[in-house]
Amino acid sequence: LGIHFDHIWQKTLTVLNPMKPADGSIMNETDLTGPILFCVALGATLLLAGKVQFGYVYGLSAIGCLVIHALLNLMSSSGVSYGCVASVLGYCLLPMVILSGCAMFFSLQGTFGIVSSLVIIGWCSLSASKIFISALDMEGQQLLVAYPCALLYGLFALLTIF
Amino acid sequence: NQGLGMEVRAPGSARGTSKRRIPVSQPGMADPHQLFDDTSSAQSRGYGAQRAPGDLSYPAASATPQAAFLADPVSNMAMAYGSSLAAQGKELVDKNIDRFIPVTKLKYYFAVDTMYVGRKLGLLFFPYLHQDWEVQYQQDTPVAPRFDVNAPDLYIPAMAFITYVLVAGLALGTQDRFSPDLLGLQASSALAWLTLEVLAILLSLYLVTVNTDLTTIDLVAFLGYKYVGMIGGVLMGLLFGKIGYYLVLGWCCVSIFVFMIRTLRLKILAEAAAEGVPVREARNQLRMYLTMAVAAAQPLLMYWLTFHLVR
Numbered sequence: 142l143g144i145h146f147d148h149i150w151q152k153t154l155t156v157l158n159p160m161k162p163a164d165g166s167i168m169n170e171t172d173l174t175g176p177i178l179f180c181v182a183l184g185a186t187l188l189l190a191g192k193v194q195f196g197y198v199y200g201l202s203a204i205g206c207l208v209i210h211a212l213l214n215l216m217s218s219s220g221v222s223y224g225c226v227a228s229v230l231g232y233c234l235l236p237m238v239i240l241s242g243c244a245m246f247f248s249l250q251g252t253f254g255i256v257s258s259l260v261i262i263g264w265c266s267l268s269a270s271k272i273f274i275s276a277l278d279m280e281g282q283q284l285l286v287a288y289p290c291a292l293l294y295g296l297f298a299l300l301t302i303f
Numbered sequence: 304n305q306g307l308g309m310e311v312r313a314p315g316s317a318r319g320t321s322k323r324r325i326p327v328s329q330p331g332m333a334d335p336h337q338l339f340d341d342t343s344s345a346q347s348r349g350y351g352a353q354r355a356p357g358d359l360s361y362p363a364a365s366a367t368p369q370a371a372f373l374a375d376p377v378s379n380m381a382m383a384y385g386s387s388l389a390a391q392g393k394e395l396v397d398k399n400i401d402r403f404i405p406v407t408k409l410k411y412y413f414a415v416d417t418m419y420v421g422r423k424l425g426l427l428f429f430p431y432l433h434q435d436w437e438v439q440y441q442q443d444t445p446v447a448p449r450f451d452v453n454a455p456d457l458y459i460p461a462m463a464f465i466t467y468v469l470v471a472g473l474a475l476g477t478q479d480r481f482s483p484d485l486l487g488l489q490a491s492s493a494l495a496w497l498t499l500e501v502l503a504i505l506l507s508l509y510l511v512t513v514n515t516d517l518t519t520i521d522l523v524a525f526l527g528y529k530y531v532g533m534i535g536g537v538l539m540g541l542l543f544g545k546i547g548y549y550l551v552l553g554w555c556c557v558s559i560f561v562f563m564i565r566t567l568r569l570k571i572l573a574e575a576a577a578e579g580v581p582v583r584e585a586r587n588q589l590r591m592y593l594t595m596a597v598a599a600a601q602p603l604l605m606y607w608l609t610f611h612l613v614r
Contacts (some may be wrong), residue, residue: 208465213415215406216458281416288462292469303476 148234149175155230159268160277176231179238187301196298205293206230206285212289217277225276230293233269236261237294241301250303258298263266311376340560412457412520414447415499422452423459427531430562436569453566457520460527467493467530470537474612477541490532493608500526500604504597508571509590517570529559529601540613548613556602 152175155161180202184195212227240261243249249258272289273279279286426433438453439446448456472486500523508515532555541546572590 197512212413212461215410216415281418284417285420285458289465292465296469 145172148172151211152232153235155272156235156268159264159271162271173228173231176228179234180199182238183234183241183297184288186238186245190241190245190301192300193289194210196225196243198297201293201300202230203228204261205296209293213277213286216282216285219276219277221277229269229272229276230290233265233272233290234297236264237297237301240298254302262291262294262298265294269294323493336468361584366409408520409457411447412455412524414449415456415458416449419452419456424531425455426452426557427528427562428535430558432566434567436565440567455521455524457524457527460530462499463530463534464493466526466539467534470534471612474537474541495515496522496604496608497526498571498599505591507596511586511593513590513593515570517567521570526601528562529555529605532556532559533605536605537609537612540563540609545613548609552609556605559601559605560598563601564594567594567597 152172164299175224180198184198187198206223206227210221210223213226214220240249240258243257244254248254259280266287269290270283273286274283386479396527419517436453443453445454468486468490471489475485475489501519504522508517513569517577535555536548536552539551571594572587
């Protein structure tokens with residue numbers, strides 16, 4: 142089936158450690174297995190927390206991937222394929238799954254919930270932008286790439302909280 | 304070869320089984336899109352012999368498991384045909400998209416970096432101290448936004464527009480008036496106003512017969528800068544109520560007015576402004592009025608599009 146578990150694990154570790162600089166070559170093969178797994182996990186944790194919102198999750202991820210794909214193609218000197226964008230965004234959804242896992246146990250609408258979701262949004266978008274700029278060789282644009290990713294993950298967080 | 308003749312015939316002959324598609328190539332011709340090898344020619348005899356068991360078992364293929372279907376050379380070729388068709392379709396889409404959306408021209412407007420965005424945002428909120436508003440040129444083409452803070456870009460307007468729609472959704476959510484279709488309504492109404500503005504200004508530029516190097520995309524970029532002020536106003540309104548909203552919106556309105564006047568003056572009143580000659584002739588006066596009208600429309604639209612969000 143072409144699923145390499147060690148590649149998936151390596152990419153997951155890159156996401157989980159946003160401070161470490163990423164290696165540009167890890168995104169050479171587009172692999173959608175991990176992202177699909179994380180999307181389904183997100184839907185499952187949302188379901189367990191009582192919100193049946195699969196449609197919104199999939200619709201939001203599709204539109205968000207399209208917009209970020211268009212933006213990255215315009216901003217970088219070399220283009221990206223849609224699969225690569227979807228793959229990176231899906232991998233960086235992992236902290237969001239952790240957040241919605243926490244939502245199962247206690248409600249996130251208090252101050253602690255808002256603060257932790259802001260932290261998680263920052264974590265997701267920093268690792269996504271880190272992978273993008275190392276894979277696409279864009280310099281001085283990390284915050285510019287992180288901002289639309291933060292908007293997208295913010296929408297996911299809104300789904301999780303409300 | 305007569306035993307294998309039931310697979311492929313010259314065009315025009317009656318079909319044997321109904322499950323085969325009609326071959327279209329002449330015997331011996333190598334057509335890359337041909338679905339079948341023409342086994343009536345001598346070269347493909349070996350291949351044809353290989354295919355005979357698959358062919359004879361075709362009527363029974365529906366009963367055999369899926370593995371036989373995937374191993375069937377016919378479906379391999381069908382997949383190859385399908386993927387070449389997909390590649391052709393993708394080429395067609397890419398070519399046509401390039402006709403409607405000038406991608407290389409757009410890339411110029413997105414060649415930004417973080418320092419430029421920071422300085423431009425500072426300029427949008429505080430344009431009073433900036434002295435030189437002229438865009439630098441490099442051999443007859445304007446320099447990329449990365450290198451000159453005066454150059455227009457599309458990153459800030461695009462991000463500001465999307466953020467405005469989301470902040471509008473947030474504002475409506477805190478007033479319990481939120482629903483996803485309302486968000487879509489906000490987005491489309493803001494987009495409609497932007498299109499209307501661009502068309503109105505293009506029309507008036509045409510009527511006044513001004514020869515400027517102000518392209519449509521430049522105009523969209525300049526008109527998109529007001530969304531930054533709108534976002535600031537709405538956010539302050541959410542945090543501090545109506546007083547905060549009016550204060551910040553007032554400040555941003557004045558800043559955008561000054562910003563637009565100083566930027567458009569260089570573009571529309573190009574000859575007069577470059578030499579610093581005071582405006583006397585009727586044509587130049589008309590251009591000046593046009594610039595003032597465009598700049599004055601910005602604060603009005605900023606108020607119009609945000610006041611219903613802050614209660």
